[in-house]
Amino acid sequence: MASFGDISVPYQNDLRVLMKYISTLVNLGYETIAINRTVSPDVKGKGGQDKIPGPPNLTSLPGLEDLKKTCPKLKLLSRITVIIEDQQQVRFIPGETVQSYDIVSVQPTNEKLFQQISQAVECDVISFDMTSRMPFYIKHPQVNLAIERGVSFEILYAPAIRDESLRKHTITNALELIRVCKGRNVVMSSGAEQTIELRGPYDIINLGLLFGLKPDQSKATVSRNVRSIIYHAEARNKTVKGAVSLEKMPVPASSVKRGHENVEQSKESDLKSKKFKV
């Protein structure tokens, strides 16, 4: 069984607060956690690309070692959500800073952009702002295109817990989305603003039933689909056209004796370890 995952924990500048989110999620039973950063790059000013912050360093969080002891399978990922309001902002997505995140997600704000994103843009997740009335209808052809490419759709549940009117909108939009994509490739994640808004995975599975999912699909939204997003992201990031990937191997002890060859090998592996640009 795929482990449970929450792919939308908002990034906190205070690492201790971020750690509190992570430990709460671990206590609730999640094992895969993605720290999300939401940006909306500016088109007009020069160097909009540079203004996007790089992925946070998730290996040096305070108290992470202790948490790893209680949950050895814990997997932390970085994620970026690019809110796109203008056609020109689409060019930021293939950029190096955005692609250096583990998971890339895009939030279109109108139908034209949604069409473009589902067709061609390289991303893993498409999310919508579900807390207000959707400005456009989600249509079958676009959704099918995205699903064919392995892109998933996201539903945030924390707004539904926070406030009554947000809840109303979240339920309508989620029902609509699930009707269109027939329950395939949907993930549910928190997007919580406080740690108390987080809920256990089985509660979310139950909530999915309320959104019109079937029990097995509902379970997949927090487990299997999250895993498939991670694999999709890895195929995009660490491979050449999803076909070839290279990994650094430890040098076997027998080759250490032959000094000159060893030097050559390490040179080669240095070259290989550089990121592939396609």
Next chain:
Amino acid sequence: MSSRVTAKQKSEYYYLKCVLEQEENGTIKYIVLERVKLKSLIVNALKQLHGLVGAAITVDVLKCEKTSGEIILRVKSSDLIKLRSSLTILNNYNGTPCRCNVKQVSPYLMSLAADSRAWSPVEVRGKQSRYYEQS
């Protein structure tokens, strides 16, 4: 002689073990409530999400453990989804944010006696879990 009992039909009731949690000074603490207050909290939560139909659901509070904050509820199996979603949506008690953490759900009351998920080989039996601050 041991005998094997198989329940053939769908069970009539479901039992839920849950804990009401609250955050205080950065640590999670459980809330202990009286039965009447707890019942009204649950009915309100049901009414909030499912309206009058939700409020008509009968929920029995079987147990309110004072030492561990555990609550055991009983519902008709047809109403389980409605009750559980209302507990998920529950977000405040007396104005302070809270969470109803559903620990276990089972059609058999007996199986709530032991929690396989909370069990760990490292922790000594009888010791309270480290998740809660001891009050």
